Amino acid sequence: MKKFIPVNEPLITNSDVLSVSKVMKSGWISSEGPNVKLFEKKFAKYIGHKNAVAVSSGTAALEVAIKSLNLKKGDEVIAPNFTIISSTLAVIKEGLKIKFIDCDLYDWNMNLDKTIKSITKKTKAIIATHIYNFPFRIDILKKICEKKNIILIEDTAEVLGQKIFNKKCGSFGDISTFSFYANKQITTGEGGMITTNNAKLAEKMKSLRNLAFGKKDRFNHDEIGWNYRMSNIQATLGLSQLKRINQIIKIRHSNGKRFYLNLSKNKNIYIPGPKNSYSKNIYWVIGLLIMNKSLKIDSKKIAKKLNEYGIGTRPFFWPMHKQKVLKSLRLSKSKNFKNSEYLCKYGFYLPSSLTLKNKEIDYICGVVNKILR
Incomplete structure (x- = not known):
């Protein structure tokens, strides 16, 4: 290829640019602008x-969500061991105890x-x-959680x-959090959202994001809050992008399916299929897992090789129990996170831009098959 293919390029359309330009000319650029509330209203309805x-x-969303619960110091929160560090930080910043759970190898x-x-008392x-996918x-x-009176975030x-049996992901949680970073389904550059059916919690979270005036x-x-507000400019971009969310999902699934057809016959790698018994693959990223250790190639080595061909990659998440910033805190007594460790070493994802x-x-796909043949 003549040009480098990055892991992600945001899709900003002319309608996005026009919407943002219009709101900037109006002078309503801060969080006080009307489009913040409108974005909240339309997003809640969508979810x-x-x-x-x-x-x-998205990190702010998790921190605000956790703090809004008024949990006591030492209360226990269960969270994934294989994920971005944001959820762990949100828990430990509130002085709560976190219990990590290993991931499955294939989903x-x-x-x-x-x-x-x-789960304990x-x-x-x-x-x-x-x-990532499913x-x-x-x-x-x-x-x-409903039977045991446990809050589900x-x-x-x-x-x-994405949906589970035709019910949207994000609609299951007592509190649900979202990110609008540049590589997400819709983007506001930076930004996030929290949704809930609990009106009191929502008011609490609105206060916490706004310095608890x-x-x-x-x-x-x-109380102690944050300046975690979203600007009217960001909300305007979010509104514009939300209008075409269904089209975005179709593009992701179509692209992911093409990757799958090209790569699924390679026995040295694993790539999730287009659907399973309860959901379609969202293909937020095109994740691959190297299955043949005898190739003596891990995610770092293949990243270097793919870069030589003008292809950008990212490694999978670094598991929480091996995070250097967390080790001194001794958060986990368990050392049995073999799937997280395998994914960290042999998992990577390919470009997935819309x-x-x-x-x-x-x-x-041709280059991947060539290297991992």
Whole structure:
């Protein structure tokens, strides 16, 4: 290929540019602008929750969500071991105890059986994250959480638009969080959202994202909050992109299916298929797992080789129990996270931009098959 193919390029259309340009000319650029509330309203309706709270990032969404629960120091929260570090940081910043669960080898979500078995009387909340391709079976976990009075936080950052048995991901959680980073289904550059059916929680979260200004005297703050607001400019871009979310999902699935057809016959790698018994693959990223250790190639080595062919890659997540920044905290007594460790060493993902052309997909697959033949 004549040009380098990055892991992701955001798709910004003329209508996006015109919408943002119009709102900038109006002068409504801060979080006080009307499009923030409008974005919240339309996003909540799309997900199927009654309330939505716009914030500055997916990480901010998790931090605000956890703090809004008013859990006591030492309360236990179950979370995936294989994920981005944001969920762990949100828990430990509140002085809570976190219990990590290993992932499955082939769908990459935290293991459902291990999650259920790890629940104790001390468990107050579970963060269930949908990872990369297929959703976590949160529909099953939800029923258990309801029986045991455990708060279910659904981290839907990577799978906006995906469904489990025709019910949207993000609609299962007592609280659900989303990200609008540049590589997500819809983007606001940076940004995130929290949704819930609990009106009191929503009001609490709106206060926390906005420095917890005093209700009686504005600058006499009620508690420790953050400036995690979303600007009117970002919300305007989000509104514009949300209009074509169904088209975006179709493009992702179509591109992912083409990757699958090109790569699935290679026995040295594993790539998730287009669908399973309960869901379609969202193909947020085109994730691959090297299955043949005798090739003596891991994700770092193949990244270097693919870069020589003008193809960008990213390694899979680094598991929480091996994070150098967390090791001194001794968060986990267990050392049995073999799937997380395997995915970390042998997992990587390929370019998945909405702007990818078929010839670029075929080229990428041809090079991967050549290296991993």
